[in-house]
Amino acid sequence: MSSPVVELKKVSKVIKGKKIIDDLSFAIEEGEVFGFLGPNGAGKTTTIRMMVGLMGITSGDILICGKSVEKEFEEAIRNIGGIVENPELYKFLTGYQNLMQYARMVKGVSKQKIEEVVEFVGLKDRIHDKVKTYSLGMRQRLGLAQSLLHDPKVMILDEPTNGLDPAGIREIRDHLKKLTKEKGMSVIVSSHLLSEMEMMCDRIAIIQNGKLIDIQKVHDEQESKQKYFFEVDMKNIAILKNRGISYEKVDNGIAIEMEKEEVPNMIQLLIEKGIRIFEVKPISKSLEDRFLEVTTQGEKLHA
Amino acid sequence: MHKLIVNEWIKIFKRPGTFVMIGLLILGVIATGVLTKVYSNNKQTANHQWEQQVEQEIKQYQQQISELPATAVSVKKDLEKKVAIDQYRLDHKIPPAKEATGWTFIKDSSALISFAGLFTIIIAAGIVASEFSWGTVKLLLIRPIKRYKILLSKYMTVILFDLFMLAVLFVSAAIIGFSLFGTGDGNNVHLAYSNGNVVEQNMFLYLIKTYLLSSIDVIMITTMAFMISAVFRNSSMAIGLSIFLLFMGGTITSLISSRYDWAKYILFANTDLTQYFDGVPLVKEMTLGFSVFMLLIYFFVFQLLAFGVFTKRDVAA
Numbered sequence: 001m002s003s004p005v006v007e008l009k010k011v012s013k014v015i016k017g018k019k020i021i022d023d024l025s026f027a028i029e030e031g032e033v034f035g036f037l038g039p040n041g042a043g044k045t046t047t048i049r050m051m052v053g054l055m056g057i058t059s060g061d062i063l064i065c066g067k068s069v070e071k072e073f074e075e076a077i078r079n080i081g082g083i084v085e086n087p088e089l090y091k092f093l094t095g096y097q098n099l100m101q102y103a104r105m106v107k108g109v110s111k112q113k114i115e116e117v118v119e120f121v122g123l124k125d126r127i128h129d130k131v132k133t134y135s136l137g138m139r140q141r142l143g144l145a146q147s148l149l150h151d152p153k154v155m156i157l158d159e160p161t162n163g164l165d166p167a168g169i170r171e172i173r174d175h176l177k178k179l180t181k182e183k184g185m186s187v188i189v190s191s192h193l194l195s196e197m198e199m200m201c202d203r204i205a206i207i208q209n210g211k212l213i214d215i216q217k218v219h220d221e222q223e224s225k226q227k228y229f230f231e232v233d234m235k236n237i238a239i240l241k242n243r244g245i246s247y248e249k250v251d252n253g254i255a256i257e258m259e260k261e262e263v264p265n266m267i268q269l270l271i272e273k274g275i276r277i278f279e280v281k282p283i284s285k286s287l288e289d290r291f292l293e294v295t296t297q298g299e300k301l302h303a
Numbered sequence: 304m305h306k307l308i309v310n311e312w313i314k315i316f317k318r319p320g321t322f323v324m325i326g327l328l329i330l331g332v333i334a335t336g337v338l339t340k341v342y343s344n345n346k347q348t349a350n351h352q353w354e355q356q357v358e359q360e361i362k363q364y365q366q367q368i369s370e371l372p373a374t375a376v377s378v379k380k381d382l383e384k385k386v387a388i389d390q391y392r393l394d395h396k397i398p399p400a401k402e403a404t405g406w407t408f409i410k411d412s413s414a415l416i417s418f419a420g421l422f423t424i425i426i427a428a429g430i431v432a433s434e435f436s437w438g439t440v441k442l443l444l445i446r447p448i449k450r451y452k453i454l455l456s457k458y459m460t461v462i463l464f465d466l467f468m469l470a471v472l473f474v475s476a477a478i479i480g481f482s483l484f485g486t487g488d489g490n491n492v493h494l495a496y497s498n499g500n501v502v503e504q505n506m507f508l509y510l511i512k513t514y515l516l517s518s519i520d521v522i523m524i525t526t527m528a529f530m531i532s533a534v535f536r537n538s539s540m541a542i543g544l545s546i547f548l549l550f551m552g553g554t555i556t557s558l559i560s561s562r563y564d565w566a567k568y569i570l571f572a573n574t575d576l577t578q579y580f581d582g583v584p585l586v587k588e589m590t591l592g593f594s595v596f597m598l599l600i601y602f603f604v605f606q607l608l609a610f611g612v613f614t615k616r617d618v619a620a
Binding site: 015049052053054055056073074075077078080082083084085086087088089090091092093097101102104105106143146150 | 306307309313314317318437439441444445446447448449615617618619
């Protein structure tokens with residue numbers, strides 16, 4: 001695969017002697033939606049602000065399309081479109097005038113491009129109204145529009161769904177999907193809402209206390225092996241051991257790791273051996289389980 | 304860069320407050336004009352007797368000088384200046400402009416420069432701090448433009464706004480002055496006194512120079528307000544402190560200067576450069592070069608603080 005779009009290299013941030021971000025390293029590939037998950041105060045916002053250059057980096061470096069945010073700020077930031085928390089726009093200007101403000105700050109944004117972006121976020125009817133008359137959802141859409149003006153390679157969104165109603169959240173999600181599919185953009189989203197992230201992201205990094213705890217793919221089903229739960233009569237279960245099948249005992253049954261194709265064979269085997277089966281199901285941990293699992297582990301480490 | 308300045312300019316002029324400021328300034332000029340008109344009607348004197356009057360004035364001044372205590376140096380110098388100018392009038396047959404004319408009105412209106420300065424300070428104090436209080440600074444700083452350029456564009460916008468206000472003041476004073484008082488008798492000469500000599504100056508150039516020189520303190524205080532705004536992100540503090548200094552700084556400095564020599568290092572002792580062209584310096588050994596040097600030092604300290612803090616700052620919250 002091509003070189004990563006965004007790369008964090010041993011990034012640390014110290015504020016007033018406190019280490020807020022500790023040695024964070026990861027990379028984001030082209031066209032993926034990368035989630036950034038962690039409890040409040042874990043350092044999500046700080047990390048994102050370092051990526052967009054709002055905060056300085058104490059040590060380490062962040063590369064955007066191969067350019068350092070610290071040393072080649074203008075070249076690096078050119079590839080980024082961002083919304084940091086709720087987009088605060090100039091309320092005394094109209095939506096269009098706001099977009100013009102941002103369009104003047106980058107080279108080569110045509111009038112046509114502005115219209116196109118306005119159309120994309122569905123603000124065409126209200127774009128010439130003052131922003132102070134907008135609802136939160138509309139401001140969010142205008143925020144999205146300003147970040148798209150210069151066709152960035154990466155979209156960075158900090159808590160984009162904060163304060164939105166379910167319809168608004170869904171809208172943002174649909175927009176992001178469209179962007180990654182149609183324009184091949186990478187998206188970095190931070191949130192503490194698990195369900196949200198699960199629906200939006202391809203990969204999720206979990207951070208806590210400024211440390212990277214885990215990076216996980218969201219859709220694990222594609223992976224060949226998975227655990228299956230068999231609710232069975234435990235009486236003759238030892239037979240499996242003789243056949244060299246490893247299993248672990250859980251409540252009311254056993255859990256075995258295997259490929260999907262093998263499941264019917266296993267059921268047949270169990271029946272042949274006279275083991276009664278009550279239920280068979282794949283054990284798919286929800287992201288929440290995993291999140292809680294890793295973060296509580298982390299907590300124990302820090303306790 | 305010019306596009307950034309366009310941006311800032313739009314942000315200033317899309318707010319109704321700005322037009323209120325311009326309106327108040329013009330209103331101030333109109334009020335001054337009307338008041339001057341009302342009072343000048345009482346003071347009309349016949350022009351042919353001016354030579355006797357001037358001679359009388361000179362005698363009065365000279366008497367005052369002889370009665371002055373030795374300590375009142377600045378008063379003495381001021382009187383000497385008046386005597387010199389009156390003598391020059393007699394020698395060259397230039398009658399004093401007793402009646403108000405459009406020209407004198409423009410000169411008198413230069414007193415309103417602090418008023419224009421007040422509004423410029425309000426703009427300067429808000430131009431950085433407001434971005435923080437609106438929260439728009441986040442979207443402003445994630446553009447592919449280095450921070451110092453953004454701050455520089457804001458500073459240049461402030462200076463442009465100051466010049467704009469000066470122009471509004473000058474033009475409105477000219478319109479009102481000439482329409483209320485006429486152009487006078489075509490005697491467009493200003494008599495300036497410097498280093499013991501009296502010099503004739505073209506009135507129009509003299510006025511432009513007076514306006515620009517008088518706005519030096521406004522520009523310095525505006526720079527300070529801008530610095531406070533960028534460093535502390537607090538527009539009310541920037542406005543309060545700057546306006547206090549704008550109106551009180553000069554008074555306090557001249558109080559100090561009557562006792563201590565170090566007053567010459569205070570910013571406000573140096574902001575009035577007209578004292579070298581058309582008057583007497585505040586502290587005896589001060590020169591134009593010294594003042595310009597001090598102004599430059601203050602200017603760079605303010606800018607260094609503003610740019611140093613703004614470009615390094617972490618934008619949180």
